[in-house]
Amino acid sequence: MSTTTPVRYLLHRFARRRSRQFVGGTVLVLLALAFQRVPALVIGVALDSLLLESQAFTLPLVPDAWIPTDTAGQATLVVASLVVAVGGESLCRWYGVLVYERANLETLHDIRTAAFETATALPLSAHRAEDRDLLSVLNDDVDNLEDLFDGGRAAVQYGGELVTAFAFMLLLNWNLAVVMALLPIVVAITARYYAGLLEPRYDAVRANVGRLNARLRDAIEGIRTVKSLVREGREAERVGHASGEYKAAAWSALKLRAIYNRVSWLLAVAGVWFLFGVGSYWILTGTPAVFTQSLTAGTLLTFIMYTFSLMDPTRKLAVEVLDKIESGQASSRRVVPLLRHDAAAARKDDVPPLSVTDGGVEYDAVSFDYGEGDGNEDGDDESTLTDVSLTAAPGDFVGIVGHSGAGKSTLVKLLLRFQEPDAGEIRVDGQPVADHSVRSLRQHVGYVGQDPFLFPGTVHENVAYARPDATRDDVVDAAKRASAHEFVAELPEGYDTEVGERGTTLSGGQRQRLAIARALLSDPEVLVFDEATSHVDTETEAEIQRTLRTVAADRTVFAVAHRLSTVRQADRIVVLDDGRVTERGTHAELVEQDGRYAGLWAVQTGAVAAAVETSTDAAETEVRG
Incomplete structure (x- = not known):
């Protein structure tokens, strides 16, 4: 009307x-x-x-x-x-x-x-x-x-x-x-x-x-x-x-x-x-x-x-x-x-639901630009993508790495249709996601962000938010797979402990693990981890890495990571630079190529620092001589 x-x-x-x-x-x-x-x-x-x-x-x-x-x-x-x-x-x-x-x-x-x-x-x-x-x-x-x-x-x-x-x-x-x-x-x-x-x-x-x-x-x-x-x-x-x-x-x-x-x-x-x-x-x-x-x-x-x-x-x-x-x-x-608002059109009943059984994902020449003065919600105005193509077969564990602003988070958010690509197409099990309802897409794609949000309520209620009919056993199992069960068991009321407004009674790592448990509980065919290990310590990161390898065995996993150790065991690692795919391969292959990824790996493992220290020692010796 x-x-x-x-x-x-x-x-x-x-x-x-x-x-x-x-x-x-x-x-x-x-x-x-x-x-x-x-x-x-x-x-x-x-x-x-x-x-x-x-x-x-x-x-x-x-x-x-x-x-x-x-x-x-x-x-x-x-x-x-x-x-x-x-x-x-x-x-x-x-x-x-x-x-x-x-x-x-x-x-x-x-x-x-x-x-x-x-x-x-x-x-x-x-x-x-x-x-x-x-x-x-x-x-x-x-x-x-x-x-x-x-x-x-x-x-x-x-x-x-x-x-x-x-x-x-x-x-x-x-x-x-x-x-x-x-x-x-x-x-x-x-x-x-x-x-x-x-x-x-x-x-x-x-x-x-x-x-x-x-x-x-x-x-x-x-x-x-x-x-x-x-x-x-x-x-x-x-x-x-x-x-x-x-x-x-x-x-x-x-x-x-x-x-x-x-x-x-x-x-x-x-x-x-x-x-x-x-x-x-x-x-x-x-x-x-x-x-x-x-x-x-x-x-x-x-x-x-x-x-x-x-x-x-x-x-x-x-x-x-x-x-x-x-x-x-x-x-x-x-x-x-x-x-x-035109976004309400995404809720129309005449849009068919997405049917996902395997979880294969394809990016076909996808480009995206937030536009001048229209940066993303994280204030990253440079996260644009240009002609990105990649394929994740069902069950693949794909790591996405690159410097800040390279477009890593933008890439996975397009999969969930938080934004729509300017060009190209994204398909899940061969179906263009743009032709199906957003709700059905997100029922098959789980998401864990860098700064997880917890609602006021108990630990159980927050994990079960993804599936309100979940039993206590289901919640505990998801928490165990997310390496969260041990710290939850030590809380005053266990799974009935109140987490406070936005989960303020918990540490950043604890909130992150509960968010991972929440995503695992919904049992999606595709899981997206967007810097999901950025707030956890090294020991917890190692546990979550083992979890990622476990869940990747029967579903497709995308892991955006700043810490390269998180995706070291990935089936394939994609390197983004200024919105373009510049390298792809396994960890070993990329290190051997001695390109962008190898440089990032050297920095994070201390090789550069060691080289600088060696060079400094040599210079000092030369000066003394």
Whole structure:
């Protein structure tokens, strides 16, 4: 569906399915407003007929045969009408608001969950540090959409009050009703002008809320860096600056609202004064020449009561409702682009799932470039790939090495479709991964990153995250294969030990081994280790190397490694340099070639250091000689 406004998009996609509840609640509220108009009408009639005895007792739209002829009966009818009106209004308003608000909450729930699902489907480039405003959209702006729906309900209510009040005025004295219609028109014109001034102010408020939240989040998440560099004052200044910009934007909107609130209130008071003056003149001097209907004191009293039902709702429409709607629209302009994001297309049901049995992987002339100023989430702007081709047969253990920025991590992330290649094709078991659903691909490819994320909860819950139905034995077996069981057994509660926020109670190596256990538990046909041994000690690395050799026996393994010892036993090692494959072969073959890999191996094994030391000793001997 093509829509022109974010609000129309939200209504069509989410609110339309509950249109019956919204309409039903609205009808009940409007019926309550009709009951609300009855007391003023009945009191005005009673004043003229029962107290002043200036005219016969009649009620608009009520047949004369239904009206008692005696004063006592008429007084009883007045009281009964008031009771029925108050009871009918209370019942209809209570149930109508209940029906409407339930539909409102359910609609907001659908928007919130849809926004989150879309956010999780976005490519990693949308989750970069500079785009952390996404969390503000999911938290603040989705919640703030409640103002939009509340404003819609209030608009119906206050608009209904205007319509029903004016309709009753027409029944009583259409001449005076036409005169009074000028007042809400004046208020509506000023409200339109007010709305035009308010809209950009609320856009600025929502944008500044997002920037302030992002600044606060960055300062808190990076608190260790902040403290270690003694930059608390600097961060306080930056947060203070962001808060000041939000304060200025909010104050601008608040001042405008306060000014218009006073203006609209003065217009309402002026309207009542105007009505009283015109009505009094009408009663005392007779019907003006331009009109045809007479006016009584009771009718004037009813009109004065109805005037508040004209002016007060008009003021609220201008001040409260417009505020809510403008605030909600500002949030909708931030939420809807997320919901419309093209990445959601990857979740379409018409994309076939990937079926993997062996786990063979092929890169066919794959090229990729993050683009200028669009680096990856690790801040590596140079990780591009150019015409990369390689094949991993089922069960192969492939090591990927190279200097920092050579494109190692980018290569394996393309396999998981964290990014899409600019050219070329990646196939698993001969099937182009781009032609199949992302979810099914990732069910067959396990991933262990350099900085593993652990959720608040127990060790068991974190390992079993990959397979919620896993038994304790399954979790323990995966932990053993990942060389994690020994340290887990020594924890206070074993597998029931809480790991803390982001696993802060564990060391980096322990978190890494639990992440490996989590990947092994899902039992994928392809396993990707992206610098997975970078945070473990030498002894643990040796254990994980043995694990890699074990799991590689019945599945395909890609291991991105900075430590070459991690991939020394790989079936094939691929060397990347500036995004291109420059060497490939076994460890022994590459060392014998005496190329890039051999140089890296010499550095890491200390051969260069030894050579430098020998050269230095020789130079010192020569100097002494």
